[in-house]
Amino acid sequence: MNSGPARPRVGHIQFLNCLPLYWGLVHSGALLDLELTKDTPDRLAEALVAGDLDIGPISLVEYLRHADELVVLPDLAVGSDGPVLSVLLSTAVPLAEVRTVALGSTSRTSVLLARMLLEELHGLTPTYVTMPPDLPLMLREADAAVIIGDVALRETYEAERDGAAHPLGLIDLGAAWRDWSGLPMVFAVWAARRSFADQHPGVVKEVHDAFRAGLDLALGDVAAVAARAARFEVFDPATLARYFTTLDFSLGERQQAGIRAFAARAARRGDVPPLRTMTFAQV
Amino acid sequence: MNSGPARPRVGHIQFLNCLPLYWGLVHSGALLDLELTKDTPDRLAEALVAGDLDIGPISLVEYLRHADELVVLPDLAVGSDGPVLSVLLSTAVPLAEVRTVALGSTSRTSVLLARMLLEELHGLTPTYVTMPPDLPLMLREADAAVIIGDVALRETYEAERDGAAHPLGLIDLGAAWRDWSGLPMVFAVWAARRSFADQHPGVVKEVHDAFRAGLDLALGDVAAVAARAARFEVFDPATLARYFTTLDFSLGERQQAGIRAFAARAARRGDVPPLRTMTFAQV
Numbered sequence: 156m157n158s159g160p161a162r163p164r165v166g167h168i169q170f171l172n173c174l175p176l177y178w179g180l181v182h183s184g185a186l187l188d189l190e191l192t193k194d195t196p197d198r199l200a201e202a203l204v205a206g207d208l209d210i211g212p213i214s215l216v217e218y219l220r221h222a223d224e225l226v227v228l229p230d231l232a233v234g235s236d237g238p239v240l241s242v243l244l245s246t247a248v249p250l251a252e253v254r255t256v257a258l259g260s261t262s263r264t265s266v267l268l269a270r271m272l273l274e275e276l277h278g279l280t281p282t283y284v285t286m287p288p289d290l291p292l293m294l295r296e297a298d299a300a301v302i303i304g305d306v307a308l309r310e311t312y313e314a315e316r317d318g319a320a321h322p323l324g325l326i327d328l329g330a331a332w333r334d335w336s337g338l339p340m341v342f343a344v345w346a347a348r349r350s351f352a353d354q355h356p357g358v359v360k361e362v363h364d365a366f367r368a369g370l371d372l373a374l375g376d377v378a379a380v381a382a383r384a385a386r387f388e389v390f391d392p393a394t395l396a397r398y399f400t401t402l403d404f405s406l407g408e409r410q411q412a413g414i415r416a417f418a419a420r421a422a423r424r425g426d427v428p429p430l431r432t433m434t435f436a437q438v
Numbered sequence: 439m440n441s442g443p444a445r446p447r448v449g450h451i452q453f454l455n456c457l458p459l460y461w462g463l464v465h466s467g468a469l470l471d472l473e474l475t476k477d478t479p480d481r482l483a484e485a486l487v488a489g490d491l492d493i494g495p496i497s498l499v500e501y502l503r504h505a506d507e508l509v510v511l512p513d514l515a516v517g518s519d520g521p522v523l524s525v526l527l528s529t530a531v532p533l534a535e536v537r538t539v540a541l542g543s544t545s546r547t548s549v550l551l552a553r554m555l556l557e558e559l560h561g562l563t564p565t566y567v568t569m570p571p572d573l574p575l576m577l578r579e580a581d582a583a584v585i586i587g588d589v590a591l592r593e594t595y596e597a598e599r600d601g602a603a604h605p606l607g608l609i610d611l612g613a614a615w616r617d618w619s620g621l622p623m624v625f626a627v628w629a630a631r632r633s634f635a636d637q638h639p640g641v642v643k644e645v646h647d648a649f650r651a652g653l654d655l656a657l658g659d660v661a662a663v664a665a666r667a668a669r670f671e672v673f674d675p676a677t678l679a680r681y682f683t684t685l686d687f688s689l690g691e692r693q694q695a696g697i698r699a700f701a702a703r704a705a706r707r708g709d710v711p712p713l714r715t716m717t718f719a720q721v
Binding site: 160161162177178181182184186187188383384386387 | 443444445460461464465467469470471666667669670
């Protein structure tokens with residue numbers, strides 16, 4: 156009998172954009188070595204910051220607010236280098252006439268990105284109202300709405316299908332960010348608590364290896380991931396496959412430059428503290 | 439785009455005795471088609487009864503209290519046909535001198551089984567006190583303690599290692615039940631809510647098939663399951679392999695007779711309503 160180490164406490168977001176990672180963890184069997192907690196992004200971020208999780212995904216804005224307590228896992232993120240399909244500003248009036256914007260209450264980074272674009276790029280000064288992410292309700296209260304996730308992905312596909320007949324304007328915020336900054340947008344990274352990484356560098360490396368291997372497995376067989384997921388999602392396999400291959404799961408030089416550009420703008424606005432240095436886990 | 443069915447909401451107990459099932463669900467990939475909630479047995483039973491889960495494990499006593507609302511999944515249970523290794527009455531005095539018994543607060547079925555044996559088989563009338571499952575603390579307050587799970591498994595192995603030098607008496611409640619009744623003991627079954635099974639018979643069949651296939655996969659490679667689990671458990675691979683092969687995951691005629699015998703005794707004592715009929719899911 157030995158007193159083996161505890162399984163690392165790892166967070167997982169049960170959103171479509173993280174499904175390839177989960178698929179990979181199941182298929183590689185790596186899930187057996189994790190104590191996985193599934194929850195919403197905001198609650199997982201809270202748990203990571205509070206020390207109830209050791210490693211987990213964290214939205215870019217929350218990371219920037221707690222960068223000193225965290226180390227980033229390399230080569231892993233959720234973002235897009237251009238259109239992201241699932242982060243939108245949906246408009247019921249021409250953009251120049253937008254006076255009120257409804258912000259989805261479950262989003263942090265996307266909401267801040269939308270405000271930057273509206274105010275700094277388009278010179279607008281709308282009034283904002285935060286609401287649950289229900290597009291028809293949002294547009295009953297406001298001229299435009301920031302929506303993310305499955306709701307937004309559906310809106311993207313409906314707008315493509317309808318063409319000019321679609322009743323709403325649509326700005327893909329991933330595409331808008333790249334047009335503005337020339338860089339990819341990173342919506343979330345994976346991070347470990349700095350104290351945990353100091354005490355258990357081998358575990359952080361192992362989890363990172365499992366994540367990367369799982370993701371590579373999934374991205375190498377996107378058709379299978381999409382077919383399996385389509386059984387229980389509102390999207391068909393082709394739609395899912397396109398979404399999974401549109402997302403950018405990498406965190407290379409350009410993505411890091413995107414983070415620094417976003418962080419600098421956000422800090423200038425006073426929304427996050429300045430990002431002094433992004434510390435990576437040693438893996 | 440279609441409005442696919444939701445993944446079935448399935449409960450899972452993160453105890454060693456359910457680890458082979460989990461290993462099998464990971465290795466077969468079936469986990470991808472489940473919305474799995476991990477929690478303690480008592481909270482999962484509550485969630486199943488409340489309708490927050492569709493399918494899940496439920497301790498025998500809780501099943502007997504809610505049999506009318508549930509259908510049992512065939513060919514699947516956690517029990518033992520003789521010693522179980524992990525459900526014990528641990529005694530600090532000779533059995534005949536036991537006056538006070540500490541009952542672990544996280545157990546229902548094992549506690550009732552211990553009371554039946556003490557009162558009906560041994561003719562004792564001890565005083566009971568319910569406490570958190572910490573053996574030294576329990577035996578500071580009482581002459582004997584009912585313990586389950588990892589704590590009990592460790593006590594079994596320490597007693598075997600120590601032989602006559604072991605300071606505590608130990609009654610394996612699985613073995614004691616079989617000596618008394620001649621039958622296997624079933625500690626928990628898997629059940630679906632009756633209303634869910636009526637509306638989604640195909641889903642219940644599919645989950646049952648996945649459970650049985652996963653369990654068969656795990657029991658066909660117990661050495662691999664044990665080696666993988668030993669990384670993060672306090673037991674070595676040989677100990678885990680013996681435990682997994684000692685457990686009885688079947689629910690055949692003898693196991694069902696064991697349930698009926700236990701249910702009849704429990705109902706006579708007024709601890710559960712009489713079991714009229716055990717309804718099985720159509721799979």
